[in-house]
Amino acid sequence: MDDYPLLNLFWTMLWFFLWIMWLFLLFKVIVDIFRSDDLGGWAKAGWLILALVLPYLGVLVYVIARGKSMGKRDAKEAKEREAAFKAYVREAAAGDTAGAAKSGGSIDELAKLADLKERGALTEEEYQRAKTKLLV
Template sequence: MQNYPLLNLFWTMLWFFLWIMWLFLLFKVIADIFRSDDLGGWAKAGWLIVALVLPYLGVLLYVIVRGKAMGKRDIEEAQQRDAAFRRYVREAAAPDASAAKKGGHVEDLTRLAELRDRGALTDEEYQRAKTKLLV
């Protein structure tokens, strides 16, 4: 370790980090090339060849030329994922037919809790009403 000073270790780690970051960006660019709807097949093949044959320059060119569209596609995909997740949560939290027959509604429990918080219901009344809803 004496032949490899701390500053050299720092520079090695820095270059290793930059290399890993570039690899991440390369995979992101390749994925964006394939998911892009506004590029035709030959344009996708051309960008892919440029990104793989001239790796550093190709990735840099792609980010400069198509970076704004790449960001928009990322935002749209994130919004679609968020909407799908929210839709799933709503469907999973919605009472099904058997729960509706029993009266176990999330909205009813929420209203009861609000009434208790405002002081319109005592804790005993709240517990009795809650028990009736859940049975």
Template sequence: MDDYPLLNLFWTMLWFFLWIMWLFLLFKVIGDIFRSHDISGWGKAGWLILALLLPYLGVLIYVIVRGRSMGERDIKQAEAQQAAFKEYVRKAAAPDGEGAPASSSVDELSKLADLKAKGVLSDEEFQQAKAKFLA
């Protein structure tokens, strides 16, 4: 145990975690390069070559040059995902017509018959409501 002191272990762990953080940043930059619509194909190829051939310097240059637009694209994508999720929830929770299955006419007529039997609806109101569901 004496041949690898505790301080060296801490330095090794620090360098390992910095390397892992850099890998995450590298994948984030590569993803952003392909997601960006304002760069041409040749521009994407150039940034990719720079990020892969000069890994640390290329990623650092990309973050310095395009960091602001990278953040804006992340925000735009998060907002689009949130809007899509809200739309899905709205459609799934809608009672009729907007995506959730509508309850059948038989169920509705059964409810109307119960209301009529309890005296809540008159015969005329029952017939009008029944005509709406059957139409």
């Protein structure tokens, strides 16, 4: 270890992290190739071969040629995931609300209690006591 200076260790780590970042970019490009709806089968095969046979050049050319649409596809997918999550939450809340309506509407009561607490009509202790009664 005495013959490996600290600066060499720094450069080795820098190149290692740059290599890892490039691998992440390569995988992102490959995933984007398969996810892209506007490319046909032969175009996908061509981009994939270019990215795998000449990886540095292939990834660089892909990012230059299709980087903007790559970002748009990422944003679209994120919006779709968020919409699906919100729909799931609404669905789950609707199921809970239906169950709460059967048990006397405890969700509505909790909302009323929280509103009273926010307006200062209830203290924290009173709010906790009333909440405990509703939930038991």
